[in-house]
Amino acid sequence: MYFKIVGFIKRDYLIESRYKLNFILSFVSSILPVLSFFFVAKLVEGTGTDSLDKYGGDYFSFALIGISFTRFFQLAVDTFSGNIKRAQMAGCLEAILSSQTDSKTVVLLSSIYSFVAAGVQLLLMFAVGVLFLGFDFSNTNVLALVFSLLLSFIAFISLGIFSAAGTVIFKQGEPVGWLFGAISALLGGAMFPISVMPEWLQFLSKIFPITYALDVIRLAILKGYSMPMMWEQLSILGMMSCVLFPLSLRTFHWAVEQGKRDGTLMSY
Amino acid sequence: MICIQDVSMTFPIPKKYIDYLFFRRSRYFQALTNVNLTIEDGDRVAFLGVNGAGKTTLLKLIGGLLYPSLGMIEVNRYDTVKDNINSRNSVGFVLNEERSFYWRLSGFENLEFFGILDNLHGDLLRDKIRELIRLVGLDGAENKQVATYSSGMKQRLALARGLLRDPKILILDEPTRTLDPKAVIEIKSLISSKIHSSTKRTLLIATHRFDEAEELCNKVCIMNKGQVLVCDTVESIKSKHSTIESFYHNVMNENNSSLCISR
Numbered sequence: 001m002y003f004k005i006v007g008f009i010k011r012d013y014l015i016e017s018r019y020k021l022n023f024i025l026s027f028v029s030s031i032l033p034v035l036s037f038f039f040v041a042k043l044v045e046g047t048g049t050d051s052l053d054k055y056g057g058d059y060f061s062f063a064l065i066g067i068s069f070t071r072f073f074q075l076a077v078d079t080f081s082g083n084i085k086r087a088q089m090a091g092c093l094e095a096i097l098s099s100q101t102d103s104k105t106v107v108l109l110s111s112i113y114s115f116v117a118a119g120v121q122l123l124l125m126f127a128v129g130v131l132f133l134g135f136d137f138s139n140t141n142v143l144a145l146v147f148s149l150l151l152s153f154i155a156f157i158s159l160g161i162f163s164a165a166g167t168v169i170f171k172q173g174e175p176v177g178w179l180f181g182a183i184s185a186l187l188g189g190a191m192f193p194i195s196v197m198p199e200w201l202q203f204l205s206k207i208f209p210i211t212y213a214l215d216v217i218r219l220a221i222l223k224g225y226s227m228p229m230m231w232e233q234l235s236i237l238g239m240m241s242c243v244l245f246p247l248s249l250r251t252f253h254w255a256v257e258q259g260k261r262d263g264t265l266m267s268y
Numbered sequence: 269m270i271c272i273q274d275v276s277m278t279f280p281i282p283k284k285y286i287d288y289l290f291f292r293r294s295r296y297f298q299a300l301t302n303v304n305l306t307i308e309d310g311d312r313v314a315f316l317g318v319n320g321a322g323k324t325t326l327l328k329l330i331g332g333l334l335y336p337s338l339g340m341i342e343v344n345r346y347d348t349v350k351d352n353i354n355s356r357n358s359v360g361f362v363l364n365e366e367r368s369f370y371w372r373l374s375g376f377e378n379l380e381f382f383g384i385l386d387n388l389h390g391d392l393l394r395d396k397i398r399e400l401i402r403l404v405g406l407d408g409a410e411n412k413q414v415a416t417y418s419s420g421m422k423q424r425l426a427l428a429r430g431l432l433r434d435p436k437i438l439i440l441d442e443p444t445r446t447l448d449p450k451a452v453i454e455i456k457s458l459i460s461s462k463i464h465s466s467t468k469r470t471l472l473i474a475t476h477r478f479d480e481a482e483e484l485c486n487k488v489c490i491m492n493k494g495q496v497l498v499c500d501t502v503e504s505i506k507s508k509h510s511t512i513e514s515f516y517h518n519v520m521n522e523n524n525s526s527l528c529i530s531r
Binding site: 102 | 277279280299325331332333334335337353356357359361363367368369370372373377380381382384385386387389390413429433
């Protein structure tokens with residue numbers, strides 16, 4: 001397995017790095033939203049809102065965590081289906097699936113480089129925030145943060161694998177990625193606390209893992225909350241992960257088998 | 269040995285918007301109908317037929333890339349549906365799709381990646397790649413990006429990829445389709461002299477070229493409208509008919525006239 005992980009990372013790094021301008025721009029473009037929200041924070045500074053008090057009251061810190069992690073989780077959802085789509089369109093999927101590696105392993109390993117690259121972009125966004133814009137990590141409860149990230153990661157990988165299964169079946173316009181992309185920024189509270197929304201929208205937001213993920217990450221970083229203090233959100237996130245992950249793998253396997261039966265696996 | 273028993277394959281025809289509106293059932297296109305065939309170890313079989321006859325579908329079914337709608341295929345006693353990975357273990361697939369490589373990677377890097385997928389790694393894999401690069405005549409070009417390769421070079425690279433795990437069965441889907449006459453001769457000679465004669469592996473080739481069938485194969489199967497009309501040895505065909513081409517036209521004419529009568 002180790003050689004396969006290295007092989008996939010090497011393949012994707014070599015391909016990405018040979019599109020030089022795109023490679024550089026992908027890192028530069030991750031910094032721009034940080035600057036935008038820094039200035040938005042300047043604009044709303046001092047207007048005071050109770051909704052932010054739960055997270056320490058600073059809008060820039062709130063928004064930086066919201067946009068950076070939503071971006072990272074969005075990638076977790078998009079990367080699997082994106083890789084399937086690219087392999088279908090490039091004509092490599094048939095060659096890959098005729099190899100001695102099963103389809104589930106292929107789809108999981110195809111996404112490792114994207115996560116590494118997105119992780120580097122996430123760190124870059126926080127590095128700019130800490131070094132130049134006054135973001136503060138001093139309150140962070142590291143253990144609670146790591147655990148929250150792990151649970152969130154599993155939940156979003158599961159959505160990503162559902163999305164990949166959707167791509168195998170529907171080709172274009174698969175619904176999971178669309179649903180997450182369209183709704184996460186609005187309902188998940190990436191840019192504003194969900195408590196400012198009407199109650200029925202707040203209720204709706206509780207269906208989506210992004211709501212709990214951003215909440216626990218913010219509380220662990222900005223307020224230093226421990227795991228027992230966030231047990232309710234972590235339990236819900238944990239239950240979502242435990243149900244969604246095995247279900248997503250089974251769904252993807254079913255989609256590939258169905259594609260082989262229908263003969264539509266390689267079409268796009 | 270490959271056993272194909274009563275295999276049929278249907279593909280769904282995409283619905284139109286109006287079909288969804290009136291809740292119409294999906295319709296299907298019959299790509300293969302009741303195919304029965306046994307291919308012995310070491311056989312070199314050419315599948316001849318017009319476009320849409322079902323040649324590629326049959327080869328993809330044998331290679332485990334598709335599952336039959338009905339019937340069963342066993343490759344070295346492994347069912348291609350129930351035991352997909354094991355059935356694929358002894359099969360190498362040479363796809364005719366030029367785009368089946370990563371164009372931004374070199375030939376060597378492509379083979380390295382596909383070799384890893386086939387559970388090869390380290391020095392064993394690198395030595396194997398160097399050996400295959402020499403075998404298919406890509407020495408000196410292995411470190412160039414595939415984007416710079418000609419069609420012939422890509423086909424050579426596809427052959428090298430198909431041979432990475434030294435398969436007992438090699439499937440070639442129209443291996444010379446996109447090549448110029450010189451490259452066709454080179455690829456044919458590569459397959460017959462270096463790939464088959466030294467190892468006695470089973471070769472399954474879908475082709476439109478009679479010369480390819482005659483030079484590379486010892487058996488010929490003619491397909492039409494999803495059915496295998498006839499399979500015979502090249503020797504027997506040539507003893508009864510002057511050429512494979514005349515045999516092919518006779519079979520096709522008979523089949524077409526019997527279809528007309530039955531209508």
